[in-house]
Amino acid sequence: xxxxxxxxxxxxxxxxxxxxxxxxxxxxxxxxxxxxxxxxxxxxxxxxxxxxxxxxxxxxxxxxxxxxxxxxxxxxxxxxxxxxxxxxxxxxxxxxxxxxxxxxxxxxxxxxxxxxxxxxxxxxxxxxxxxxxxxxxxxxxxxxxxxxxxxxxxxxxxxxxxxxxxxxxxxxxxxxxxxxxxxxxxxxxxxxxxxxxxxxxxxxxxxxxxxxxxxxxxxxxxxxxxxxx
Amino acid sequence: xxxxxxxxxxxxxxxxxxxxxxxxxxxxxxxxxxxxxxxxxxxxxxxxxxxxxxxxxxxxxxxxxxxxxxxxxxxxxxxxxxxxxxxxxxxxxxxxxxxxxxxxxxxxxxxxxxxxxxxxxxxxxxxxxxxxxxxxxxxxxxxxxxxxxxxxxxxxxxxxxxxxxxxxxxxxxxxxxxxxxxxxxxxxxxxxxxxxxxxxxxxxxxxxxxxxxxxxxxxxxxxxxxxxxxxxxxxxxxxxxxxxxxxxxxxxxxxxxxxxxxxxxxxxxxxxxxxxxxxxxxxxxxxxxxxxxxxxxxxxxxxxxxxxxxxxxxxxxxxxxxxxxxxxxxxxxxxxxxxxxxxxxxxxxxxxxxxxxxxxxxxxxxxxxxxxxxxxxxxxxxxxxxxxxxxxxxxxxxxxxxxxxxxxxxxxxxxxxxxxxxxxxxxxxxxxxxxxxxxxxxxxxxxxxxxxxxxxxxxxxxxxxxxxxxxxxxxxxxxxxxxxxxxxxxxxxxxxxxxxxxxxxxxxxxxxxxxxxxxxxxxxxxxxxxxxxxxxxxxxxxxxxxxxxxxxxxxxxxxxxxxxxxxxxxxxxxxxxxxxxxxxxxxxxxxxxxxxxxxxxxxxxxxxxxxxxxxxxxxxxxxxxxxxxxxxxxxxxxxxxxxxxxxxxxxxxxxxxxxxxxxxxxxxxxxxxxxxxxxx
Numbered sequence: 001x002x003x004x005x006x007x008x009x010x011x012x013x014x015x016x017x018x019x020x021x022x023x024x025x026x027x028x029x030x031x032x033x034x035x036x037x038x039x040x041x042x043x044x045x046x047x048x049x050x051x052x053x054x055x056x057x058x059x060x061x062x063x064x065x066x067x068x069x070x071x072x073x074x075x076x077x078x079x080x081x082x083x084x085x086x087x088x089x090x091x092x093x094x095x096x097x098x099x100x101x102x103x104x105x106x107x108x109x110x111x112x113x114x115x116x117x118x119x120x121x122x123x124x125x126x127x128x129x130x131x132x133x134x135x136x137x138x139x140x141x142x143x144x145x146x147x148x149x150x151x152x153x154x155x156x157x158x159x160x161x162x163x164x165x166x167x168x169x170x171x172x173x174x175x176x177x178x179x180x181x182x183x184x185x186x187x188x189x190x191x192x193x194x195x196x197x198x199x200x201x202x203x204x205x206x207x208x209x210x211x212x213x214x215x216x217x218x219x220x221x222x223x224x225x226x227x228x229x
Numbered sequence: 230x231x232x233x234x235x236x237x238x239x240x241x242x243x244x245x246x247x248x249x250x251x252x253x254x255x256x257x258x259x260x261x262x263x264x265x266x267x268x269x270x271x272x273x274x275x276x277x278x279x280x281x282x283x284x285x286x287x288x289x290x291x292x293x294x295x296x297x298x299x300x301x302x303x304x305x306x307x308x309x310x311x312x313x314x315x316x317x318x319x320x321x322x323x324x325x326x327x328x329x330x331x332x333x334x335x336x337x338x339x340x341x342x343x344x345x346x347x348x349x350x351x352x353x354x355x356x357x358x359x360x361x362x363x364x365x366x367x368x369x370x371x372x373x374x375x376x377x378x379x380x381x382x383x384x385x386x387x388x389x390x391x392x393x394x395x396x397x398x399x400x401x402x403x404x405x406x407x408x409x410x411x412x413x414x415x416x417x418x419x420x421x422x423x424x425x426x427x428x429x430x431x432x433x434x435x436x437x438x439x440x441x442x443x444x445x446x447x448x449x450x451x452x453x454x455x456x457x458x459x460x461x462x463x464x465x466x467x468x469x470x471x472x473x474x475x476x477x478x479x480x481x482x483x484x485x486x487x488x489x490x491x492x493x494x495x496x497x498x499x500x501x502x503x504x505x506x507x508x509x510x511x512x513x514x515x516x517x518x519x520x521x522x523x524x525x526x527x528x529x530x531x532x533x534x535x536x537x538x539x540x541x542x543x544x545x546x547x548x549x550x551x552x553x554x555x556x557x558x559x560x561x562x563x564x565x566x567x568x569x570x571x572x573x574x575x576x577x578x579x580x581x582x583x584x585x586x587x588x589x590x591x592x593x594x595x596x597x598x599x600x601x602x603x604x605x606x607x608x609x610x611x612x613x614x615x616x617x618x619x620x621x622x623x624x625x626x627x628x629x630x631x632x633x634x635x636x637x638x639x640x641x642x643x644x645x646x647x648x649x650x651x652x653x654x655x656x657x658x659x660x661x662x663x664x665x666x667x668x669x670x671x672x673x674x675x676x677x678x679x680x681x682x683x684x685x686x687x688x689x690x691x692x693x694x695x696x697x698x699x700x701x702x703x704x705x706x707x708x709x710x711x712x713x714x715x716x717x718x719x720x721x722x723x724x725x726x727x728x729x730x731x732x733x734x735x736x737x738x739x740x741x742x743x744x745x746x747x748x749x750x751x752x753x754x755x756x757x758x759x760x761x762x763x764x765x766x767x768x769x770x771x772x773x774x775x776x777x778x779x780x781x782x783x784x785x786x787x788x789x790x791x792x793x794x795x796x797x798x799x800x801x802x803x804x805x806x807x808x809x810x811x812x813x814x815x816x817x818x819x820x821x822x823x824x825x826x827x828x829x830x831x832x833x834x835x836x837x838x839x840x841x842x843x844x845x846x847x848x849x850x851x852x853x854x855x856x857x858x859x860x861x862x863x864x865x866x867x868x869x870x871x872x873x874x875x876x877x878x879x880x881x882x883x884x885x886x887x888x889x890x891x892x893x894x895x896x897x898x899x900x901x902x903x904x905x906x907x908x909x
Contacts, residue, residue, distance in 0.1 A: 017694035083684035109697035
């Protein structure tokens with residue numbers, strides 16, 4: 001039985017393209033043009049993954065509201081944000097909407113498919129017991145690769161998939177400096193230096209929210225970042 | 230010329246005020262003078278009427294010959310040099326055709342009445358008076374009358390020398406029996422000097438000249454009264470004269486008959502002090518510059534031939550002013566005809582020195598000066614204050630306008646004075662509108678790139694996802710090539726759009742950066758070391774001190790700025806050239822510098838180097854992401870965020886360029902204002 005995906009996107013051409021592409025990848029896809037339409041459909045039946053555009057028609061932040069509503073109903077539902085504005089990324093993390101990932105709209109369909117795949121994998125992994133082989137433990141940090149889950153002192157850090165992969169890159173070889181290109185490649189995002197910097201900042205914030213004394217990620221100026229051994 | 234100076238110049242127009250006041254004072258003074266003239270003329274008239282009423286011995290009507298009081302003894306010698314004091318008063322009694330032919334003067338001392346006659350006569354017939362030939366000789370016939378008696382004397386001489394003139398009538402009463410005298414001649418004529426005792430002096434005298442050479446030129450005169458200076462009349466004058474006034478009585482011919490008083494200075498009542506020299510001077514030159522009176526009247530003269538006396542003798546009172554003896558004094562002269570039985574028998578001249586006028590006008594002038602000065606100072610002060618206020622406001626407006634337009638066109642704050650109701654307020658509001666318009670436009674321009682990129686995102690996403698989908702369609706291999714090209718193009722477009730929005734994203738990122746305490750030297754050294762590999766084969770020189778250089782700021786931003794500067798330096802440095810990264814403390818903070826060997830900066834770029842979207846590089850190579858010149862703009866933003874500035878200059882040696890960041894650190898937030906890390 002194919003997994004069901006809902007796309008909430010106000011631009012009909014993009015919606016149609018995504019729907020077609022994801023259908024081709026073997027998902028059951030439904031597209032919705034506006035928040036009310038989507039909410040009406042979700043009231044009937046929840047999909048297994050939702051892709052939401054932040055700006056919905058005449059609601060420039062309608063996607064956030066939709067996300068909030070969904071989270072209150074289904075805590076584990078993977079939600080992926082699509083946005084045309086980089087500034088939204090800060091908002092998304094700032095609002096602690098609990099998005100599992102976010103992508104800018106110029107992402108290629110392959111990348112989108114990879115993200116969706118990863119999210120589904122993570123969902124499945126969370127239902128299974130943790131695979132010991134794919135767990136990295138480093139001091140108070142515990143990283144479960146399959147589940148894409150990171151805990152700090154036993155408390156889960158709510159990282160998005162992108163952020164998870166960045167941490168994963170650093171934690172696999174603690175003490176090794178990872179430059180921005182490497183981080184970008186691992187996280188499979190095409191962004192610039194500044195975005196990497198802000199990603200790292202957001203990751204730090206999420207750790208700091210759990211442990212105010214956290215300083216696991218070290219900046220090596222002019223080179224990149226490393227996980228403190 | 231500043232507004233203030235201009236307004237002060239305008240204030241000088243107030244100088245018209247003292248001028249107008251001065252004119253007014255002059256007018257007043259003229260009126261006062263006219264009043265005084267009227268008064269003096271009136272008292273002159275009263276005086277003359279009083280004289281007539283008391284039957285004073287006034288000069289008789291008709292012609293008269295004046296008897297001068299002699300001050301020098303007269304020698305009867307026929308020469309006129311001892312008459313020099315009265316020479317101006319010789320009376321010409323010649324015929325109408327030649328009045329100067331006979332000139333006579335009389336004078337008296339205690340004992341004698343002296344006479345001197347000059348006759349112009351080139352042809353002479355000489356004979357003594359008692360000679361029978363005398364009737365055909367040149368002679369002077371004198372006729373004396375007194376108390377009804379008349380005697381006629383022939384004055385003639387056969388030769389120069391003494392003579393005796395015998396009377397022709399015997400019944401002479403008190404008149405002298407003979408007149409002794411001296412006769413002298415020269416080529417131009419002859420002179421007769423004679424005398425009679427004063428006790429025998431006549432009341433009237435007539436004179437007849439017989440010139441045998443010129444029978445037509447027989448000059449004869451009416452009987453002429455002998456006119457003396459009268460002390461009794463002077464006493465009477467003194468009774469009637471106003472005080473501090475000189476009164477002179479003159480006969481119908483202008484001879485001085487009586488005089489009393491002196492031209493003294495009048496002390497106006499209630500005034501204890503005489504006018505100061507300054508007041509006198511001011512009066513003389515500022516108020517009464519034109520004094521038309523005859524100066525000669527000031528002296529004591531036997532005959533007053535001035536215009537005033539002539540006018541009075543013609544029957545019309547006259548009043549004039551002349552300068553007094555001491556500077557600043559003015560003397561008022563009034564001449565009033567002396568009329569007895571509708572016949573002008575002479576005139577009375579009254580003269581008064583006037584100090585009241587100088588005093589009055591001086592007081593007026595002083596007050597005027599003070600008032601003018603006060604008003605002028607007040608007006609100047611008010612204008613100065615107003616101008617100052619105005620220029621302060623204008624300056625505030627200008628400063629506001631300058632402040633509002635920050636160096637890079639960003640606007641901050643509002644223009645002052647926009648609430649004023651006057652024209653400056655209008656101007657300020659216009660400024661504000663202009664600045665608002667500029668701000669809006671600048672804002673539009675600044676956000677244009679990000680807006681544009683934002684707008685382009687969606688269509689790009691459509692094209693991109695469409696191409697992705699197209700790849701999964703069964704299409705010919707030729708078409709696939711086109712799809713590939715379209716994908717290349719779209720990738721490049723995406724890169725351009727991302728770069729376009731990078732500026733505003735960077736601005737946001739820099740503005741929201743959190744400050745922490747870090748060691749700047751460590752950051753600089755770390756960055757510089759990491760550039761070694763990137764810079765090869767170029768040489769990296771690191772001039773960073775080992776000591777701790779604490780800085781409050783965002784290290785990742787500084788590192789980013791360094792990255793941009795290094796990237797910039799590397800692209801301009803020739804291979805095997807050098808790049809030098811330095812750090813040193815200065816007065817206000819730290820100076821971070823990146824210098825490199827390479828081409829110098831073009832002069833035109835100096836001011837704009839750190840602006841957004843300015844690039845010195847050549848167009849991007851094919852397939853490259855275009856270089857939009859954001860690097861140095863980011864550097865500048867970072868420097869400004871750290872309370873400093875970025876600058877660039879050519880090295881003094883001329884072999885390269887140095888970019889300098891002055892950093893003083895971000896402002897420290899107080900612990901209280903720092904938002905606690907809340908878990909939302």
